[in-house]
């Protein structure tokens with residue numbers, strides 16, 4: 503079986519430790535049916551991308567998992583428990599950064615811990631670890647307006663990491679950054695997935711990015727959204743961000759996903 507066939511055939515692994523499970527979730531906005539009877543599992547410690555045409559409900563699903571938006575029916579199970587609202591086990595990294603403009607990088611990253619009453623030295627130690635982890639060492643005392651969009655996005659990610667949520671929800675985290683920053687950020691994200699043992703759920707518009715970064719990709723159909731296909735790319739990432747895009751297996755999976763999606767994009 504070729505790598506590409508196995509990426510599609512192994513899409514329903516058994517015996518996985520599931521961090522988040524979506525069971526028959528539906529969501530309407532008035533007359534707009536956004537999600538319909540959606541079911542999907544997110545394995546612990548892995549990165550799952552949600553990929554699909556614009557308006558298919560990716561952000562809606564992410565916000566429902568975060569507990570920021572109520573679903574109409576179905577269940578969201580996180581670490582084995584049904585959840586109906588926000589909780590400390592999930593952190594949402596907003597597309598528009600949602601940083602405090604008057605606070606330094608250190609204070610922004612430590613802010614979630616500050617809200618929980620964690621003593622200053624403890625929260626700053628933890629924040630420092632993640633400021634380094636996202637490549638922002640040296641910028642602890644900078645303010646958001648002194649940073650580029652990509653750097654602000656990293657502050658948002660460091661803040662989400664520092665609160666010890668074990669599920670990280672990222673809504674197009676790289677959409678506002680240039681190509682070089684995007685590649686560096688993708689590499690850093692993969693290191694975080696490997697080192698942090700957290701579950702990442704990631705919305706992207708980029709097929710290439712999804713294939714490069716993901717353990718599994720949920721291809722969603724236009725609304726009312728359902729899961730069209732699950733793909734497990736199994737890319738050998740040791741070849742590095744610059745070489746993988748030339749690998750035949752990578753290109754085959756990108757082509758197959760494009761073939762599935764193109765009918766809905768026109």
Ligand SMILES: Nc1ncnc2c1ncn2[C@@H]1O[C@H](COP(=O)(O)OP(=O)(O)OP(=O)(O)O)[C@@H](O)[C@H]1O
Nearest residue numbers: 531534536554555556557558559560561562563725
């Ligand atoms: N607050 C709202 N009120 C009414 N309709 C909404 C609202 N939010 C989203 N929708 C509609 O629900 C559908 C799903 O939206 P959502 O933002 O989840 O899609 P998406 O896949 O994340 O889109 P994109 O890829 O363009 O960011 C869209 O048709 C959108 O217009």
